[in-house]
Amino acid sequence: MSFRLTTIADPTPADRETILAPLRAYNIAQAGDPQIRPFAILVTADDGTTDGGLWGRIAYDWLFIELLGLPEALRGQGLGRALMQQAEAIARDAGCAGIWLDTYEFQARGFYEKLGFTLFGELPDHPIGMKRFFLMKRF
Numbered sequence: 199m200s201f202r203l204t205t206i207a208d209p210t211p212a213d214r215e216t217i218l219a220p221l222r223a224y225n226i227a228q229a230g231d232p233q234i235r236p237f238a239i240l241v242t243a244d245d246g247t248t249d250g251g252l253w254g255r256i257a258y259d260w261l262f263i264e265l266l267g268l269p270e271a272l273r274g275q276g277l278g279r280a281l282m283q284q285a286e287a288i289a290r291d292a293g294c295a296g297i298w299l300d301t302y303e304f305q306a307r308g309f310y311e312k313l314g315f316t317l318f319g320e321l322p323d324h325p326i327g328m329k330r331f332f333l334m335k336r337f
Contacts, residue, residue, distance in 0.1 A: 232257035261289035
């Protein structure tokens with residue numbers, strides 16, 4: 199049997215699943231089911247509008263914060279800290295070993311470090327001339 203490689207510029211969710219399925223099967227065989235549990239914490243105004251929040255997931259005993267976003271007008275009011283505190287409470291309640299996340303040099307590394315996160319990785323030139331940082335907080 200021969201194979202060829204095909205590059206798809208606009209892949210579908212089905213294409214992604216085709217790639218993910220054998221990886222998922224291998225990971226489960228090696229480390230067990232990660233029991234991925236996504237969650238969101240929304241910032242909701244009194245009028246019911248939602249203006250940002252936090253998106254994360256728990257897998258393999260760690261909580262990963264994929265997104266934390268607030269409009270400029272809501273920054274500096276303690277909402278980011280409150281979102282992180284609530285995420286940490288979720289992680290602790292789930293028995294997680296800790297939380298990890300990534301942030302760019304032009305984003306919020308200092309904010310996370312003030313909350314007790316430590317650097318465990320750095321990707322230079324992403325984007326070119328800047329860095330992407332990977333941080334964690336163990337419990």
